[in-house]
Amino acid sequence: MAGGERVALAHDYATQRGGAERVALVMAQAFPDAPLYTTLYHPRGTFPEFGPLDVRTSPLDRVGLLRRHHRLALPLLAPAVRATPIEADVVLASSTGWAHGFPTSGRKVVYCHAPARWLYQTDRYLGPAGGAQRWLAARALGLLAPGLRRWDRRAAGTADRYLANSTVTARAIRETYGIEAEILPPPPAMLPAGEETAPDGVEPGFLLCVARLLPYKNVDVVVEAVRRMPGTRLVVVGDGPERASLAQRVRDLPRVRLVGRVDDARLRWLYRHCAALVAASYEDYGLSPLEAAAFGRPSVVLRDGGYLDTVRDGVTGELFDAPDPDLVAEAAGRALDRTWDPRVLTAHADEFAAGRFVARLHAIAREELAHAAGTRPRLETVPTERRPR
Structure with missing residues (x-):
């Protein structure tokens, strides 16, 4: 032409x-x-x-x-x-x-x-x-x-x-x-190969939520679920219109960290050192669970939408039936109590x-x-x- x-x-x-x-x-x-x-x-x-x-x-x-x-x-x-x-x-x-x-x-x-x-x-x-x-x-x-x-x-x-x-x-x-x-x-676009940098003040073993801070992402539900889980820590990656209301919500909950946008090196570190990814959003495609699986980490996700294509219940993660804090806390507790085989998780990510x-x-x-x-x-x-x- x-x-x-x-x-x-x-x-x-x-x-x-x-x-x-x-x-x-x-x-x-x-x-x-x-x-x-x-x-x-x-x-x-x-x-x-x-x-x-x-x-x-x-x-x-x-x-x-x-x-x-x-x-x-x-x-x-x-x-x-x-x-x-x-x-x-x-x-x-x-x-x-x-x-x-x-x-x-x-x-x-x-x-x-x-x-x-x-x-x-x-x-x-x-x-x-x-x-x-x-x-x-x-x-x-x-x-x-x-x-x-x-x-x-x-x-x-x-x-x-x-x-x-x-x-x-x-x-x-x-x-x-x-x-x-x-x-x-x-x-999955965020893969393990590459530089890793630890964010300030974050120790391994936390739950991780990666989402733009919009109403349908239901990050507030994840925060309230963690409130019901004594001793459990949460790191939220992302920014958006809901940032101010979420910051207000976690003022009395120092176990929750809102780190905003992070570069890829910090996101790699967070994926590698989290205990599990948690997502309560309505998604047309479940991308973040595949990224977590690439790092050998399980996911706790809503039994809805695109997550049904990218998470295998009981194999690569735990599913819950509604964006309700009690249901999220229960599923996250199951994930934390289990031992996950990283080889199964990375093999699942490799399929995509x-x-x-x-x-x-x-x-x-x-x-x-x-x-x-x-x-x-x-x-x-x-x-x-x-x-x-």
């Missing part, structure tokens, strides 16, 4: 440190010559590995406030995506709600982490009712959601192929868009190795490039709904 790329990558926004961003980086490693298109890029807010990449941003990226606080950009992201056409034979889009809408002159493959939670799981995404901030967010989404749902479904319809990260995501894609998606689980993921992406790209070679290039556009008044 004259003036275009063979393969290009797309991602919603590179402004935070989460599982979707780690998968986008694996995709970038798989296609090192491909540019990465995104709406917003905040180098200090996301993983440093984005730095060497050819990151190409939307016009919205000129607004510094939005780079630092991408949630404020929600009414503007659909127009920003529409204003960022990608000239390429094949686009691989890593999407949780926006990147699948980038217009392209070639074939489009969407790797879906989940259909947009704020559109289809609004109550779960916002958390329990109460408080002015939650009310304002719910009000804003109530005004914007109808138009964004229409845009979102049309954007999904511009894809030539859909990939899902888990069984539950494939089911959500089918129910939301009427599209059958191939399940391609991503690999990066080589398998990358090989399948390469095969899909070859298939789509072959198809693109036999079709006339076009530039698809996804109309943007006007913001309701």
Whole structure:
């Protein structure tokens, strides 16, 4: 294609440190010559590995406030995506709600982490009712959601192929868009090989929770579970809107440490020296248990969603039935009382190795490039709904 790329990558926004961003980086490693298109890029807010990449941003990226606080950009992201056409034979889009809408002159493959939670799981995404901030967010989404749902479904319809990260995501894609998606689980990105640095004041033997601090992650439930477990310590890695309320909650609980964002060397140390990972969140893919397993550590997780694909009850971890502190404490107690075989855990993580993921992406790209070679290039556009008044 004259003036275009063979393969290009797309991602919603590179402004935070989460599982979707780690998968986008694996995709970038798989296609090192491909540019990465995104709406917003905040180098200090996301993983440093984005730095060497050819990151190409939307016009919205000129607004510094939005780079630092991408949630404020929600009414503007659909127009920003529409204003960022990608000239390429094949686009691989890593999407949780926006990147699948980038217009392209070639074939489009969407790797879906989940259909947009704020559109289809609004109550779960916002958390329990109460408080002015939650009310304002719910009000804003109530005004914007109808138009964004229409845009979102049309954007999904511009894809030539859909990939899902888990069984539950494939089911959500089918129910939301009427599209059958191939399940391609991503690999654990945080692996034992690499530098390790002990965080100040943390001794081995703690429970570990790695999560962005959002309502649906239910980190407060994990904290309250530890409150019911005398002598048990908890380290929480992550940042987000719930940080202040969690800090208030643990003021009288010195056994809980909120360490915020940490670099990879400290995260490796935390995985290696924890007693178990604990997660009570509603996840479409359970990435952190695979990372814990790679270090030979078990997980205590909610019996829901993507965790059902990545944790084997009684083999690589303990499951609990609801995000309830008593149930979490009971399951964590079982995990701490057991002796786990690290070889079983690391072998489980190896089943999700990066080589398998990358090989399948390469095969899909070859298939789509072959198809693109036999079709006339076009530039698809996804109309943007006007913001309701």
